[in-house]
Every structure is written in structure tokens, then in C-alpha cells.
Amino acid sequence: MEEAAATNCSICCCTTVNKIVMVVFMIFLMFAILFGNALTLAVVLGTKHFHTPHGYLKASLAAADLAVGLFVVPLSVYAEMTLMLTDAAPGWTVRNSRHTPLHPCSVIGPVFAGCTLVSITTVFLLTIERSVAVLKPLHKEAVITKRRTSMLIVFSWTGSFFLALSPLIFSRKLALEYNACSRMCIYALGATEFPRQAWHIILLFPAFDFTLLLGTIVTNIISFTTIRHHSKKRRRLAQAGCQSTSGPSFSDIKAAKTIGALTLVFTASFTPVAVFVVGNVSGNEWCNFSFLAFWLLAASSCWNVIIYSVRDQKFRLRARQLLLFSKTKTSSP
Template identity: 55%
Template sequence: MCSWCCCSLLNRIPVIAFMVILTCGVVVGNIVTVTVFLRSRQFRTPQGYLKVSLALADLMVGLLVVPFSVYTEITLMMSGTLPVWYQGYSATGGGRPWQPCKLVGVVFAGCTFVSISTIFLLTVERSVAILKPLHKDSVITRRRTFLLIFLSWVTGFLLATAPLLFSDRFVLEYNECSRMCNYAFVPQASLQSSWNILLLFPAFDFIILGSTLAINVLSFSSIRRYSKKRKFLTEVENFLGSLRPSFSDIKAAKTIAILTLIFTASFSPVAAFVVGNVIGYRWCNFSFFAFWILASNSCCNVIIYSVRDRRFRKGLHQLFHKTLHAFPEKN
């Protein structure tokens, strides 16, 4: 039996409207973010490049993953059935044609892993700036940052394809409950011999997110110690000024901590769904909310930067100011 989120035609219309709005928000927000970071010289730093990597991962979700779901839902609403190449493994057998979910599903999973690992790298970069401010420039270099960004993308997409590469018991197909391309077990596959591969996803994510939270706690403990020193040792203020982190470093650390908490909260329902799916629960309604909460996280970054980062707001203002004044000059 399908639940209300899977079968009702009336419920497809608001869902499609939500998807379209989310697509616009993710695409526009992250294009603006990337443009501000790349056009402003003050953001051409290791932290800035890491934020660009995070925005690009979110942008790929907005350009491919969500529009694909919009197209599929409109097709379902108009025809009532999925095209042959969207059907599950059991519908067409081993000779079925290639289906787009093999690309879309990997992109969504890979970009999720890239986002998590990038937030971890941002946290490490800020922790070095706070704990070792005098060594920051020598430890965090552009070359190392580009290498770490490259490794995060390669690792993320290798992990996303692991169930398909190392097991023949999984397939990517469009799920009418989550309205996304999800990993599914091939019929007659032995779950006992397959579950450990699928559980790589939540295990990796929670290890990285747990490490990120631990580093954030360490960084903020250091900030608290510096604050106490400044309060009780005002006579050596000038000396401490060269050793403590700057105000911008502290504020950036707080912003990244907020990103970490939001991403942890948005990924946790998906992790619970994956574990439940392995056990044997379908959870149709829950899967829809879990995956789309995670997808909605892709448009949160620009909002957080706009609220927390004064330099980003300034760059955003300059970008729109130049854009508005470009049209009269052409005339």
C-alpha cells in the first residue's frame, strides 16, 4: 500500500511547487555565493576556496538532482506511470536500458559526502587559526587546500559508487516515496551479506561530523581561555594580542559551527532511514521528509553567510551595485 505522499494526485502539485521553489533557491543562492567569493579578492584565501567547494557541491544538487525529481513528478502526474527507463530492477530485468538515476543518485550522494568533508576541512582550518595563529599561514597554504578539496571530491564520489562497484546486490532507482533516486536492493538479494556496504554512508558521515563537532568544542574552549586571559591580564594586553585569534577568526569559527549543527540535524533523518531500510522498514512518508530536508540544506549556506559574515554582505552589495549600474553604461 502506498501512503498519501506516494499516490495522491492532489498531493503532487504542492510537492512539485516546493521542488521548483527549492531549485530556484539553491541555484540562485549558490551562484551568487560562488560569484561573491571569486570576484572579491578578500575571499581568495584557503577558507574562501573551501566555501566555494561547498557552494559548488550544493549547486550541483540544485542543477541536476532536484530538477530531475521535478521532471519525474510532472511525468507521473501527466501520464500516471514512470517511463520504462525509470522502472525498478524487477520491472525490466537484467536487460533494462540505462537509466538517469545511475548518474543523479551518485551525484546526490557524492555531493552530500563532499559537503560533509568540506565542513570538516573548514573546521580544521579555523581551529589552526585559533589554536596556532602564528603558524596559520605556513600550515594552511593554497596548495594544500586545493589538494584537500580535490581529495574530498574524489573520496566523496568513490564512496557514493561503492555499493555499485563492490556489490551486485544494489541498484539506483527512482523511489516514489522519497521522490529521489535512491539505492535499493536487487530482488532476491541476501540482505545479510549486503547491509554492511550500505551502512558505510551513515558511518562515514557521523565519523566526520563527530570529529567536526569535537574540533569545534576544542576551538571554542581555546576561545574561552583567551577571553579569560584578556579579562584578568589586561596589563599584558599587547603581548596577548599577537597570540590570540582575531575577531574575524572567532566569528568565522562560530559560523562554521552553525553550519555543522545544521548539517548534522539535516542528515540525521537520512541516516535513520538508511538503517531502518536495511532492517526492513519502508517508511514512505518519513523517507520523503528525510531526503528533502537534506536537499533543502543546500540553500542554507548563503543565508548563514549573509547573516553572519559582514564581508560577504559587503561583497553581495558590491555585486548587485555593479550589476544594476552596468545597464545604463551599455545604453
């Protein structure tokens, strides 16, 4: 037992100080995710200016991130606080979903995986939407409609959660467990080696992630190349005393750059988990890396509101108005 505990002892929980820091970090992250994404939804849904296909996609991304703060992180906080205060972990944390009826990870695991896939898909759709605005500005309103965007959002949620549940649907060898290294609900195997079928199924996640991320990066490169070309053209025309009426608008260019920043953050957050999954299938436990990878991924759920606040002036002003109104309403008698 001591040897097993030492094997699963990651940097987060080997000492009392580390455990306290870990729980404080989890609680802070939970409230940051809840506050940031609730604010994003309030701004997007409560402001007519954001009732656009672009705004709908932002709301979808915020909803997926909000679910992480509502369901995924609180379960980890509960498990770790119980362990820290009573020196005994809840019984379900030492058994997987195949051996425990109504195991919490049976719900939380697919929610985390599904919301992660929704986030990746939504960032990809945001990139495509901005690329159309940059590459084909005259056809933007005809190609990108609210109806089509809403259908794509429904499809992305449905497809993402089907993919998240696919390991449980297509393999009886896989289960969900509260992992002692990552301190989260993840997919696990009861055997010592991965059967070939389970190996293929579990690799669906990094394959899907890297395919969409690669497509997102390539699309961003094409968009930024076009933006650079139009910027040079506008400068030449401005020096000649002419004014360009073609090409993307400044608001579309700024929005494309915002989505580019969002892509960089999400790529940096998703890549470690994908690498860990591939390494885990190959037989590597990587306990410390597991904790860092999964919680870096969870932390990405509060980055969107930070990026919008820095890059989007209209979003920043509207968010400030909502916060000031809420503060004034709370302080009034």
C-alpha cells in the same frame, strides 16, 4: 497494484493538492540552490579577499551544493511534473538501473551521494582549518596553505565519489532506482532481504557520515572552549588596562562561529538520512520519513549562503554589490 500504491503513498503525493505543493516546493528549492550557490561562487572566486584556503573550501562546498540544484532536483521535478500532468510516470521510474540501459538514476544517484559526501567532508575540513587558526594562530599560515588545501579538496572529491560508487562496484545485488517514497534516485535491492555483503556496503554511508560529523562536532567543541578561554583572558586584561596580543584574532573567532553554525545545520540535515539508511537495511520502509529525510538533506544545499550572509559582513557586502551591479546593468539601456 492498489495495495502497492497505498504502501508507497507518502504525505507528498496522496492527494492532488499535496502533489502540487510538492512540485512547487521542488521548483522553489531548485532555484534557491542555484541562485544561492552561484552567488557564493561569484563572491568567493570574484573577490581577491576570499582567495584564501578558507575561501577555496567555501567554493568547494558551493560547487557540491550547486551540482545538487543542477542535476538532482531537476530530475525529480521532471518525473513528478510528468506524473502530475499526464497521470503516467516515465517508464524508467518503475525500473531500476540493473534492468534499464542508460537509466537516469545511474548518473543522478551517485552525483547526489557523492556531492553529499563532499559537503560533509568539506564542512569537516573547514572546521579543521578554523580550529588551527584558533588553537595555533601563529602557525596558521605555515600549516594551512593554498597548495595543501587544494590537494585536500581534490582528495575529498575523489574519495567521496569513489565511496558513492562503491555499492555498484563491489556488489551486483545493489542498483539505483527512483524511489516512490523519497521521490529521488537512491540505492535499492532487488531481493526481499539484504545479503550480508550488500548490508555492509550500504552501511558505509552512515558510518562515514557519523564518523566525520562526530569529528567535526568534537573539533568545534575544542575550538569554542579555546575561544571562551581567550575571551575571558582578554576581558580580564582589558579591565586591568592591558591589551592582549596573543590568541586568535576576532575575524578568526567570527569565522569559527560561522562554521559552527554551518556544522549544526548540516548535522541536522544529514542525520535523518543516515538513520533512514540504517532502518531501511533493517527492513523498515518508513515512507513518510524517507521523503522528509531526503528533501531535508537536499534543502541543506541552500543554507550555506544564508549563513554566510548573516554571519559574514564582508561576504554580505560583496554579495549586495554583485546583485546591485547586476540589477543596474540589466536596467541600463
